[in-house]
Amino acid sequence: MIPIILATQTHAPGFFEQFGVDWPHFIAQLLTMLVVLYVLNRYAYKPLLDLLEERRRRIAESMAQAEQVKQELAKAQEAREKIIADAGKQAQQLIDEARAAAQRQGDQQLQQAIAQAEALIAKAREATDLDRQRMLTELKREVGRLVVETTAKVTGKVLTPDDQRRLAEETSKQLVA
Amino acid sequence: MPTFAEPLFHIGPLPVTNSMLVAWIVAAGLIALVQLGTRKVQLLPGGLQNFLEFVVEGLHDLLEGIIGPDFVKRTFPFMATVFIFILCCNWSGLIPGFATIGWGHATEHGFKVTTPLLRPANADVNMTGAMALTFTVLWCVWYVQAHGVGGALKHLFAPKGGMHGAILLVLVPVFAFVGLLELVSIFFVRPLGLTIRLFGNIYAGDNLLEAMAVVIPPPFSALTMLPFYFLELIVGVVQALVFMLLCAAFTTAAIMHEEEGH
Numbered sequence: 189m190i191p192i193i194l195a196t197q198t199h200a201p202g203f204f205e206q207f208g209v210d211w212p213h214f215i216a217q218l219l220t221m222l223v224v225l226y227v228l229n230r231y232a233y234k235p236l237l238d239l240l241e242e243r244r245r246r247i248a249e250s251m252a253q254a255e256q257v258k259q260e261l262a263k264a265q266e267a268r269e270k271i272i273a274d275a276g277k278q279a280q281q282l283i284d285e286a287r288a289a290a291q292r293q294g295d296q297q298l299q300q301a302i303a304q305a306e307a308l309i310a311k312a313r314e315a316t317d318l319d320r321q322r323m324l325t326e327l328k329r330e331v332g333r334l335v336v337e338t339t340a341k342v343t344g345k346v347l348t349p350d351d352q353r354r355l356a357e358e359t360s361k362q363l364v365a
Numbered sequence: 366m367p368t369f370a371e372p373l374f375h376i377g378p379l380p381v382t383n384s385m386l387v388a389w390i391v392a393a394g395l396i397a398l399v400q401l402g403t404r405k406v407q408l409l410p411g412g413l414q415n416f417l418e419f420v421v422e423g424l425h426d427l428l429e430g431i432i433g434p435d436f437v438k439r440t441f442p443f444m445a446t447v448f449i450f451i452l453c454c455n456w457s458g459l460i461p462g463f464a465t466i467g468w469g470h471a472t473e474h475g476f477k478v479t480t481p482l483l484r485p486a487n488a489d490v491n492m493t494g495a496m497a498l499t500f501t502v503l504w505c506v507w508y509v510q511a512h513g514v515g516g517a518l519k520h521l522f523a524p525k526g527g528m529h530g531a532i533l534l535v536l537v538p539v540f541a542f543v544g545l546l547e548l549v550s551i552f553f554v555r556p557l558g559l560t561i562r563l564f565g566n567i568y569a570g571d572n573l574l575e576a577m578a579v580v581i582p583p584p585f586s587a588l589t590m591l592p593f594y595f596l597e598l599i600v601g602v603v604q605a606l607v608f609m610l611l612c613a614a615f616t617t618a619a620i621m622h623e624e625e626g627h
Contacts, residue, residue: 206368207368208368208370209369209490209494213382213385213491214491214495216381217489217494218499220388221388221450221492221496223396224392224395224396224450225442227395228395228442229442231399231400232399232402232417232421233421233441235403236406236417236418240418240421243408
């Protein structure tokens with residue numbers, strides 16, 4: 189190494205000669221560098237940076253969407269709780285209304301039943317009165333007939349129809365009294 | 366190892382040097398890797414695409430933090446390519462066979478390779494200079510894009526600090542001179558610094574490994590080489606990072622407007 193440098197210094201070469209700098213080599217190395225620059229830029233940096241940007245954009249979008257979904261979920265949860273609360277209130281209202289309606293209906297049915305029972309009792313009482321009247325009439329007639337027969341047998345005479353009617357009427361009057 | 370890359374063969378009038386060959390191999394490898402990794406780009410990455418995304422996203426985030434989200438879109442392809450290409454070239458130079466396979470002659474201490482088949486691409490000023498020149502040209506484009514032609518000239522030569530009156534007249538030539546110095550820095554010092562720093566580190570590293578290889582006879586020379594081998598692995602990353610970060614820092618300083626604190 190040292191002899192080479194010494195040898196070159198002996199001939200006192202310039203900077204360019206000592207380091208082998210000349211235009212053909214310089215341009216060749218420049219072109220190599222530019223080709224690498226072009227190829228890396230065209231096939232590596234652009235697609236990869238675009239991809240990284242796209243990925244960054246998608247991540248940002250996903251995060252924004254996730255945040256939106258979270259907010260919507262919170263809103264939905266709030267709405268659900270409100271709906272449940274409203275439904276509870278409505279259900280309670282319906283139950284109260286149903287209970288009141290049932291109470292009303294029950295009272296109404298009870299009144300009807302009472303009325304029906306009273307009507308039945310009245311009918312029964314009426315029927316009983318009619319039977320009593322009918323039995324009393326039959327009793328009067330029978331007692332009258334027995335009085336007429338007994339009177340005829342005791343007196344030993346034949347009673348006329350007028351006598352018979354008069355005796356029956358008197359007997360009836362006495363029975364009523 | 367000589368300070369210059371040596372020609373191996375000719376393609377037409379162009380002599381192909383050992384460092385050019387390595388640069389082409391690395392370029393072909395990178396192109397193949399990228400083609401394989403991005404052949405079917407999927408939203409859910411796997412394997413090679415995952416690795417490429419890791420590299421691209423990591424570099425993009427790093428540069429975005431330095432240059433800012435607006436200008437990083439324009440500057441990222443160059444900055445990232447510079448880092449990846451320099452790193453691959455540097456590390457490829459550590460593959461066994463570099464500088465040890467080639468043409469040479471027998472000496473008293475064994476066969477000495479004088480023209481290696483493969484030479485680290487960044488141990489060639491043509492390569493590092495090409496990258497520095499590309500950056501300088503692109504830097505000018507970004508500078509004009511950020512300020513406009515008039516704005517760029519004003520940014521370079523006009524007095525700063527909102528001065529008025531006589532002091533302004535005094536300071537106009539001073540700022541004009543500072544602008545000229547800035548031009549020298551932009552078109553000479555910075556490119557030369559980028560070129561020589563990278564070349565020097567890689568060339569020195571390769572020579573260091575070469576020197577360690579002959580400290581003791583092989584195969585025991587591996588013991589002396591091994592620590593420096595790991596050192597060169599770190600130097601490979603650091604130099605790639607330094608080149609890229611310097612480019613990013615120069616660009617950031619250029620595109621920053623005066624009200625932003627230049």
